[in-house]
Amino acid sequence: MLKDFVKANMPEEEEIKRELKTARDKLAGYQNQIKEAKLPVMVIMEGWGSAGKGTVISKVIKNIDPRFFQVKTYKRPSEEELRYPFLHRYMLDIPEAGKFTFFDSYWMEEIIKDYMHGDIDEETYRKRVNSVNTTERSLTDNGYLVMKFFFQIGKKEQKKRLKELQENKDTKWRVDKADIHENAHYDKYLEAYDRYLTDTNRSVAPWYIIDASDLKWTELQVLQFLNQGIETALKNHALAVPILQNTFPLNQSHKLATIALGDKVLSEEQYKAQLDALQKELGELHNKLYRKKIPVIIAYEGWDAAGKGGNIKRIAAALDPRGYVVEPIASPEPHEKARHFLWRFWKRLPKDGHITIFDRTWYGRVMVERLEGFCSENDWQRAYNEINEFEKELADWGAVVIKFWVHIDKETQLERFTERQNTPEKQWKITEEDWRNREKWDLYEAAVDEMIEKTNTTFAPWYILESNDKKYARIKALKIVIDAIREACKDK
Amino acid sequence: MLKDFVKANMPEEEEIKRELKTARDKLAGYQNQIKEAKLPVMVIMEGWGSAGKGTVISKVIKNIDPRFFQVKTYKRPSEEELRYPFLHRYMLDIPEAGKFTFFDSYWMEEIIKDYMHGDIDEETYRKRVNSVNTTERSLTDNGYLVMKFFFQIGKKEQKKRLKELQENKDTKWRVDKADIHENAHYDKYLEAYDRYLTDTNRSVAPWYIIDASDLKWTELQVLQFLNQGIETALKNHALAVPILQNTFPLNQSHKLATIALGDKVLSEEQYKAQLDALQKELGELHNKLYRKKIPVIIAYEGWDAAGKGGNIKRIAAALDPRGYVVEPIASPEPHEKARHFLWRFWKRLPKDGHITIFDRTWYGRVMVERLEGFCSENDWQRAYNEINEFEKELADWGAVVIKFWVHIDKETQLERFTERQNTPEKQWKITEEDWRNREKWDLYEAAVDEMIEKTNTTFAPWYILESNDKKYARIKALKIVIDAIREACKDK
Numbered sequence: 008m009l010k011d012f013v014k015a016n017m018p019e020e021e022e023i024k025r026e027l028k029t030a031r032d033k034l035a036g037y038q039n040q041i042k043e044a045k046l047p048v049m050v051i052m053e054g055w056g057s058a059g060k061g062t063v064i065s066k067v068i069k070n071i072d073p074r075f076f077q078v079k080t081y082k083r084p085s086e087e088e089l090r091y092p093f094l095h096r097y098m099l100d101i102p103e104a105g106k107f108t109f110f111d112s113y114w115m116e117e118i119i120k121d122y123m124h125g126d127i128d129e130e131t132y133r134k135r136v137n138s139v140n141t142t143e144r145s146l147t148d149n150g151y152l153v154m155k156f157f158f159q160i161g162k163k164e165q166k167k168r169l170k171e172l173q174e175n176k177d178t179k180w181r182v183d184k185a186d187i188h189e190n191a192h193y194d195k196y197l198e199a200y201d202r203y204l205t206d207t208n209r210s211v212a213p214w215y216i217i218d219a220s221d222l223k224w225t226e227l228q229v230l231q232f233l234n235q236g237i238e239t240a241l242k243n244h245a246l247a248v249p250i251l252q253n254t255f256p257l258n259q260s261h262k263l264a265t266i267a268l269g270d271k272v273l274s275e276e277q278y279k280a281q282l283d284a285l286q287k288e289l290g291e292l293h294n295k296l297y298r299k300k301i302p303v304i305i306a307y308e309g310w311d312a313a314g315k316g317g318n319i320k321r322i323a324a325a326l327d328p329r330g331y332v333v334e335p336i337a338s339p340e341p342h343e344k345a346r347h348f349l350w351r352f353w354k355r356l357p358k359d360g361h362i363t364i365f366d367r368t369w370y371g372r373v374m375v376e377r378l379e380g381f382c383s384e385n386d387w388q389r390a391y392n393e394i395n396e397f398e399k400e401l402a403d404w405g406a407v408v409i410k411f412w413v414h415i416d417k418e419t420q421l422e423r424f425t426e427r428q429n430t431p432e433k434q435w436k437i438t439e440e441d442w443r444n445r446e447k448w449d450l451y452e453a454a455v456d457e458m459i460e461k462t463n464t465t466f467a468p469w470y471i472l473e474s475n476d477k478k479y480a481r482i483k484a485l486k487i488v489i490d491a492i493r494e495a496c497k498d499k
Numbered sequence: 500m501l502k503d504f505v506k507a508n509m510p511e512e513e514e515i516k517r518e519l520k521t522a523r524d525k526l527a528g529y530q531n532q533i534k535e536a537k538l539p540v541m542v543i544m545e546g547w548g549s550a551g552k553g554t555v556i557s558k559v560i561k562n563i564d565p566r567f568f569q570v571k572t573y574k575r576p577s578e579e580e581l582r583y584p585f586l587h588r589y590m591l592d593i594p595e596a597g598k599f600t601f602f603d604s605y606w607m608e609e610i611i612k613d614y615m616h617g618d619i620d621e622e623t624y625r626k627r628v629n630s631v632n633t634t635e636r637s638l639t640d641n642g643y644l645v646m647k648f649f650f651q652i653g654k655k656e657q658k659k660r661l662k663e664l665q666e667n668k669d670t671k672w673r674v675d676k677a678d679i680h681e682n683a684h685y686d687k688y689l690e691a692y693d694r695y696l697t698d699t700n701r702s703v704a705p706w707y708i709i710d711a712s713d714l715k716w717t718e719l720q721v722l723q724f725l726n727q728g729i730e731t732a733l734k735n736h737a738l739a740v741p742i743l744q745n746t747f748p749l750n751q752s753h754k755l756a757t758i759a760l761g762d763k764v765l766s767e768e769q770y771k772a773q774l775d776a777l778q779k780e781l782g783e784l785h786n787k788l789y790r791k792k793i794p795v796i797i798a799y800e801g802w803d804a805a806g807k808g809g810n811i812k813r814i815a816a817a818l819d820p821r822g823y824v825v826e827p828i829a830s831p832e833p834h835e836k837a838r839h840f841l842w843r844f845w846k847r848l849p850k851d852g853h854i855t856i857f858d859r860t861w862y863g864r865v866m867v868e869r870l871e872g873f874c875s876e877n878d879w880q881r882a883y884n885e886i887n888e889f890e891k892e893l894a895d896w897g898a899v900v901i902k903f904w905v906h907i908d909k910e911t912q913l914e915r916f917t918e919r920q921n922t923p924e925k926q927w928k929i930t931e932e933d934w935r936n937r938e939k940w941d942l943y944e945a946a947v948d949e950m951i952e953k954t955n956t957t958f959a960p961w962y963i964l965e966s967n968d969k970k971y972a973r974i975k976a977l978k979i980v981i982d983a984i985r986e987a988c989k990d991k
Contacts (some may be wrong), residue, residue, distance in 0.1 A: 047838070090792070090850035092896040098845040133697075134895060141888050144702055148881060149839045205625075209701075273569035280876055300582070345595035346539070347641045353590040358582035389640060396633050404584040405624060 008208060009201040012159060014218045015200040023223050028228035035070045037237050042075065045104035046240055050233065051113045054158025055196075056186035057168040058219040063158075064109045066226045067233070068255065076107035093117075096132050100143055101146070102121045115207075119199050119212040120185065123192075136206045145210040152240040154210040154233055154252075157204060158219040162193040182251065202446055210251045242388060249391045253461065260463040262456045262457060263471075268416055270472035272478075278478040288323035292492045293326050293362070299358040299499045300407040303492060306368040308455075311414025312423040318413060319364055321481040322488060331362035336371065348372055348382075348390070349397050359405070368410075369394055373458045378450055391461040398467035407495045408467035411484060412459065413474045417448055500700060501693040505650060506710045507748060515715050522722035527562045529729050534567065537596035539643050542725065546650025547688075548678035550711040555650075556601045556618055558718045559725070562689060573609065574905040585609075585865075586630055593638065606631055607699075613692050618801040622836055628698045635704040644732040645647075646725055646744075649696060650711040654685040657815065702743045734880060745953065747887045752955040754948045755963075763965035763972075772969040777977040778817035784984045785818050785854070791991045792851040794898040797862040800947075801905025803933045804915040806969040810905060811856055813906045813973045814980060823854035824907035828863065840882070841866055842890050851897070860902075861886055865950045870942055883953040890959035899987045900959035901980060904951065905966045909940055 017181045018026070039368075041048060050067075052060040061080075068076055075084035079100045088096050094114070100462045102108035118135050123128040127135070143153055160168075169186055172178040189196050215232045219225045236252050296303060305322065307315045323333060343351040349369055358361040372394070379388040401408050417422075429435040444451070453474070463469045470487050509517070533540060542559075544552040553572075560568055571592045580588050587607070594600035610627050613619040619627070633647050652660075661678055664670040681688050697741045707724045711717045728744050765773075788795060797814065799807050815825060826847045835843040841861055849855040849890050864886070867881040893900050907915075916937070919929040936943070956959045966972035 045837075087850070090852070092892055094892060095845060098842065101838055101842060103834060105837070138892060138895075139893075141702075145841075145885050146839060146886070147889060149878075150837070210633075229938065266796060342595060345537075345597070346593055347638060347643070349637075350593060353587060354584060356587060358579070360582070386641075393637050393640070396637060400584055400586060400630060400633075403630075463748060 008204040008214065009157065009197060012216045013256075014220075014245065017218070017221060017224050020223075021201045023227055027045050027223065027227050030227060031070045031233060031235045034230060034237075035156065037234065037241075038071060038075060038368065039130045040241055041237065042085050042105040044241055044254060045150075046237075047104050048107045048237065049102060049110065049146070049153045050117075050150060051110045051153070051155045053112050053115045053156065054217070054219065055160050056189050056235075057163055057165055057172060057182070058158035058160045058293050059222060059225055061221065063109055063226050065227055065420055066082070068109060071107060076104070076109060077102065077167045080111040081113070083120075084117070086254040092128060093135060094142060098142070102289075102385070104150075111158060115203060119196070119203060123196065123199055136203070138209075139207055141350050143207070143209065147211040152235045152236055155212055155214050156229055156232070157200070157214055157216050157403060158225065159216050160219050164220060165190050165193070166291075185342060186466075204280065210224065210469060213252055229423070251389070253392060253395070256465045257461075258395055258463045258465055258468055260459045263412075263414060263452055263459075266414060266471055266473065268419075268473050270413070271483075272476040273478045273482060275478070278398055278482060281482050282485070285482065285489060286321070288488050289322070289325040289485060289492075291325070291332055292489060292496065293330055295496050296407075296492055297327075297360040297361075297454065301492070301499060302357045302401075302404070303362040303364065303488075304401060304406055304408045305364045305464065306370070306372070306408070306410045306487065307364065307366050307413065308370050308411065309472070309474070310415050310420055310451075311444060312427070312436075312448075313413040313415045314474045314480060315413050316367060317477055318472065318474070318481050318484050319366055322484060325485070326362060329361070329363065332357070334362045334365060336365060350392065352397075357406075368443040369397070370410075370458060370462075374451065374454050377454055378447060391458070394462055395467075395488045398462075398464065401430075401464035405495075405499075407491050409488060409491055410462075410467060410469045411472050411487075412455065412469055413472045413480060417445075419475045420445060420448075500706065501649065501678045501689060501708060504708045504942075505748075506712075509710070509716050511712060512715075514802065515719055519722070520721060521720050522626060522726060525561045525667045525726045526559070526722060526729075528832070529726065530563060530567060531597075532733055534597040534728065536733055538729075539594040539596050540729065540732075541602065541638070541643060541645045541770060542593060542598045543645070544735055545604050545605075545646045546605045546709070546711065547548045547652050548681050549655055549657055549664060549674070549679055550650035551714060552650055552715055553603050553785050554714065556603055559721060560601060562772040563599060567597070568910065569594065570601045570602060570603065570935050572603040573605070574766040575612075576598050578607070582766070584625075585627060588635060590634070596642075607695060611688070611777050613690065613696060615691055615790075628695065631699055632701060635699070635701065635860040639703040640907050644728055645703055646728045647691065647699075647706050648721055648724070649706055649708050649834045650717065651690070651708050651948045652711050654682065655683050656712060657685070666895065677929060698866070705744055728947065736814075743881070743884045745884060745887070747891065749850045749953075749956045750957055750960055752951045752961065755904075755944055755951075758906060758963055758965065760911075760967040763975075764968040765970045765974060770974065773974050773979070774813065775983060777974065778813070780815070781817040781977060781981050781984075782819070784981060784988065785822055788854075788984055789819075789822055792986055793987050793991060794851045794893075794896070795854040795980075795987075796849065796898055796900045797854065797856045797980060798859060798862070798900070798902045799858050799905065800862050800903065800913055800942075801867070801964070801966070802907050804912050804919070804928075805907045806881070806972060807905050809969055810903075810964065810973050810976050811858055814856060814976060818854060821876070822852070823856065824849070825858060828857060828859040839879075841885065842989060848893075849898075859890070862950060862954075863903075866946050867944065868945055870939060883950070886954055887956055889958075890954075890956065893960035897987075897991075899983050902954075902959060903945065903962045903964050903976060903979075904961055904966045905972060908938075911967045912937065912940075 017023075040046075043091045049381050050064075054060055068078065077100075081096070082095065092379050100108060100110070104199055104288060114135075118127075118132065118139075126157060147153055169182050172182045204216075215228075217225055217232075239252050260467060279377050309315050319333060323331065338349075339351055352365075352369050352387060355363060355365070370392040372382065374386050376382045377384075382390075398408055424441065427433040459469050470483075472480040472484055509515075532538075542556075544556060546552055554555060556570060560570065564940045569575075573588070576588065589606050592600060592602070606627075610619075610631075612626065614624050639645055661674050661682060664674045696706050696708075707720075709717055709720045709724075723924055774917060801807050801842050811825060815823065831843060841878075844857075844861050847857070862873065864882040865879050874882075916929055916933065919925040951961050962975075964972040964975055
């Protein structure tokens with residue numbers, strides 16, 4: 008986990024400041040809800056010596072009323088403490104309902120130190136890891152929110168920080184032998200931390216690895232994850248199965264309302280000229296990905312009458328029919344409904360070197376099924392994570408996963424509906440249901456915003472296709488598909 | 500997991516036959532409930548070649564209507580199958596709601612074979628294990644019951660079976676190269692299986708290791724675990740947090756109604772003579788366990804007026820007051836109620852070398868809290884497993900854990916209540932609440948039966964103290980405590 012940790016790009020200082028303000032206010036605002044919901048919150052900070060765990064805790068608690076939190080730290084266990092089970096002193100410090108406890112390192116540190124110093128053997132290590140997993144699960148089953156952060160810094164950075172601390176007589180005391188030992192044997196510790204994190208990374212209490220290279224940035228990451236965790240836990244109340252915390256890297260996303268549509272137009276000539284060239288290019292790439300055995304999945308969602316069909320047609324026209332298939336997705340058949348909701352999409356996956364274009368997708372779960380009550384709240388709340396996991400499987404397999412939201416505004420939809428209604432040969436394209444859905448535009452828009460925000464992963468990103476002008480949207484789609492496939496072919 | 504697997508004692512042939520009948524009928528009876536509840540059931544058989552997976556499946560399915568199950572087997576993936584993600588062919592075969600699928604080996608076998616033959620590297624192995632864990636969790640979150648069995652046989656036994664199969668020309672075809680390879684490198688495979696089982700042993704879909712040395716016994720173990728799993732899954736419907744399958748070894752237990760009380764009496768002389776000797780012996784053992792640093796936990800539960808207090812007194816009288824404490828357990832205080840229900844017992848643990856006697860215990864969760872509605876059904880249903888886990892921690896720490904149910908019949912209780920009421924100096928011992936509880940005797944009795952059945956683990960067993968004659972119960976308790984401590988001192 009730790010060894011393949013990829014840092015997110017650190018935002019500009021100005022943006023960090025702005026986001027810090029938002030995140031701090033959000034946490035402060037959650038206090039009362041946490042109290043009302045009687046949610047006990049455990050915030051566990053682990054990581055390298057001098058990575059800034061204590062400093063960040065002192066920042067984070069500034070947003071919380073002192074009656075609602077405690078901070079706990081642990082030394083090496085005393086003779087007295089060693090006479091109790093390993094878990095004992097940690098269990099005594101769990102927070103009560105409606106309050107936070109911040110742990111400046113918890114059971115991980117003791118386990119790793121004991122293991123690295125040879126004080127416990129492999130079997131005891133495994134037993135302790137098992138105890139930790141069992142206990143964290145039991146805590147979360149009993150309504151605890153368990154947030155675990157690992158503060159990551161590199162060997163050089165740690166060395167530099169330790170040196171600075173030692174050279175200042177006011178901070179000298181903060182560096183102990185164990186820190187020096189850790190830095191001297193950095194690679195071995197990295198191995199041990201990596202293993203521990205992997206062993207204890209459970210969906211009920213996942214690890215968040217924090218890039219601790221910059222203090223403000225560190226604080227921001229912790230606050231944002233913590234706020235997400237609290238939001239999830241507050242939602243969990245009274246649901247049948249706990250919703251899992253999100254552990255996938257997300258791209259920043261923008262609400263549909265902020266997307267400009269008016270200026271996204273192409274003239275007929277611009278369109279024609281680009282279309283031919285792009286389709287030719289895509290056709291060539293199709294051969295390439297067939298040879299390189301890269302599977303491609305293109306997922307289309309969008310408003311009724313946004314132009315999904317025509318857009319798909321322009322992609323498909325460029326492809327060799329032996330190497331692609333378009334899958335129109337309607338309501339599930341009975342034998343499909345009787346299985347896991349993703350099953351019918353597993354059935355429709357392309358084999359490697361092939362392309363599948365989905366005309367509507369598994370996102371029905373968090374749109375139509377959510378809004379029409381075809382599944383429980385618990386089902387759709389949980390589905391964001393289940394979908395991210397599904398798409399991660401596809402990405403890990405080597406698939407290119409492209410998700411399009413074909414976007415128009417409400418007026419454009421009305422124009423197109425009316426035109427369909429008034430044109431005999433287009434009347435089949437417009438139904439009562441379309442009109443009914445249109446009435447729920449605002450509900451759908453909120454659901455789509457939430458869907459994009461929660462599933463805009465780095466490995467399967469969403470693209471908005473501005474489609475008030477269908478020509479513009481088609482050209483944009485072709486370009487995105489071409490770029491993504493070219494990139495994938497380069498890698499392989 | 501596999502390396503430290505301890506076989507349960509195989510029952511006599513007659514008992515196996517009797518139990519098989521019961522288990523088969525039970526499974527047949529569950530069919531309709533599974534259909535009604537729309538529960539999809541995945542039964543996954545993994546294990547050593549020739550351990551009898553196929554044979555047992557063919558036995559188990561005899562109890563199920565053919566319309567409600569399928570059996571799936573997998574060969575090495577074909578060229579075509581290799582063009583899809585690893586999970587693909589397995590996902591396609593998941594059962595639909597209300598039906599069983601039996602898998603004669605599932606994804607484990609492919610992963611281990613690929614790994615052992617060097618077809619996948621360490622990183623891919625880990626990725627696949629992660630995919631399996633994620634997928635099994637997602638399936639269970641979506642209502643699937645996932646039962647995983649590993650059929651265990653030793654190296655010699657496997658060799659013998661393979662030889663027998665090969666020597667018979669009708670069965671020769673059932674032995675393939677992979678089986679021979681597995682047996683030749685038994686220890687290496689054991690290592691690999693052990694690791695995989697440990698890596699994928701999650702509380703939502705735990706592994707059941709089956710001693711596959713005898714066919715009927717193997718079938719019985721599978722049926723009993725399967726029936727337990729189905730029972731849990733049927734209960735899970737509409738509960739806030741899934742109840743976990745039991746994974747701890749249980750002793751056989753007997754319903755309270757079957758326990759004879761009348762003949763369990765001692766004369767005053769018998770009692771006196773034994774009491775002195777036993778108390779002396781326990782006093783000496785107390786010194787020994789203090790030196791050996793063994794912690795001892797004695798938990799008392801029982802009917803009102805059964806004689807808990809007097810029983811505890813006879814134990815305590817034998818002990819050095821510096822080395823023990825009696826903890827009377829009443830309703831939780833507000834700061835205790837605000838935490839995990841086991842927290843207040845963590846707080847009251849003895850340190851090593853010491854004894855804590857609990858006068859009433861954490862079992863309040865599944866008795867009074869259950870019956871008086873002080874916790875949700877989900878809370879107490881889940882608590883059996885949480886308590887087993889808690890006691891396993893204590894046992895692993897090295898503690899002796901003894902649990903007493905002090906038992907009397909309903910008439911004896913009435914006599915004692917009446918006597919208390921009529922004796923001025925005993926009146927404080929009888930309250931309105933005692934009378935109210937007495938009215939719920941039958942409900943309590945059912946709850947106690949269930950409690951003992953589900954928490955009678957090998958590492959923290961229940962003992963019934965027949966206490967219509969209090970003297971008998973006291974002597975029995977002393978003997979049990981002495982035996983358990985002596986045994987623990989011997990080990991250390």
